[in-house]
Amino acid sequence: MLMLFIRYIRFVLINLFWLSASLSFAQCDFYANITVSASGFNAGFNQQYVLVSNNTGSIGRIQSINTTGEFIAVTAGSYFVYCVNYQGAQPAALNVGNLWDGVTTYASSNCFAVSAAYLNRAITICNIDQNVCLTNNIQVNTSGHTTSAGFSQTFILVNNTNTVLAANTTGSFTPTQYVSSGIFSIYAVNTNNTNVTNTFLVGNSFNNIRSACTSNCASLLGPRIISVNACTPLPVELVYFNGQKQGSSDLLEWSTQSEVNNDYFDIEASTNGLNFSRIGRVKGSGNSSQIKKYQFLNQNPLALTTYYRLRQVDYQGNYKYSKIISLSRKQEKTDILIYPNPAQHDFSINILSEFEFDNASIEITDLLGKRIDFRLVTLKQGSNQFTFNTSVYPSATYLVKVYSQKTIYAPIKLVIAK
Structure with a gap:
């Protein structure tokens, strides 16, 4: 039964946007945030998602564990994502900082199932190089993209479907060229070959540019990753966000002065203040002109020091983060x-x-x-x-x-x- 169970755990990508073919060039599977889901696990068993580093200095170390499949604000780099399914208490091997090998060793002789890695390989997380509001121009810094002697340099704006939206020599693109919010890539091409420049047409596939550039370009640089957002203001006025220890639990408290279209607060936790994952959600008050108070009790702090932040989300899905706070416990005498x-x-x-x-x-x-x-x-x-x-x-x-x-x-x- 266990072998069948292990065999049929399968990952399902929630956000299909990231399946775009353009990612093969950007070599990015996700931008800062990871959202995955798995199916085929035993009902009634504990299910957790595990983020494992594939980066120098921390190869094979567990970076984050949660039950949602959401990893927020992940540092750029290479990672594996697994899903585990087990009965009873969480084993000691399955803890942040431990080696993933310890989990697979434990699984081999216990009632503990482990999926294959998501996408069956290491995934690449990229940083957003620039955030732009929908009504503003995109402007990339052209320094470091020196034109080779006798060659001209052109900047190419590409959308998430790998389609060329615009090309120019300035690195500046207007809202009429990128049209909508989303993730865009900008490349710098140095060439003097007309076979290449003829591929810079709006609506052309960036595949054609890369193919033509194989032996006819001095360089093909990039991409610079640009995130274009609506930048709608989120009119929720946070008065305070504090935390205090209550026995082995952490009590988080916050208050708002006023709220407009406030859907909910996600409570996120981290062991290092950098990589956060959601541990809970509290419903907002929608629209309010009065002081509202909220609480969340975390009964399972992640470490001796746990970092917390709020992610406030409105009805349109726009969000913003609170300040980061931390709660520490005195290390036990050992x-x-x-x-x-x-x-x-x-x-x-x-x-x-x-x-x-x-x-x-x-x-x-x-x-x-x-x-x-x-x-x-x-x-x-x-x-x-x-x-x-x-x-x-x-x-x-x-x-x-x-x-x-x-x-x-x-x-x-x-x-x-x-």
């Missing part, structure tokens, strides 16, 4: 002891925990971050001892990293000297 250290044969890791029950993982890596050993464990209150054999460890210095659901442990160096 201790890790490795003995003997240096070790020649077996060594033991002793972890002192103040919690009666805490899922955790022990990861041992070399100093470059390559995993040497990995183990999922359950911590009880008090002393917890785990023994490792050094037969697979060459003589070297290693880092022992312990990740748990309730505590952050500092890495400890381990020396193997055979």
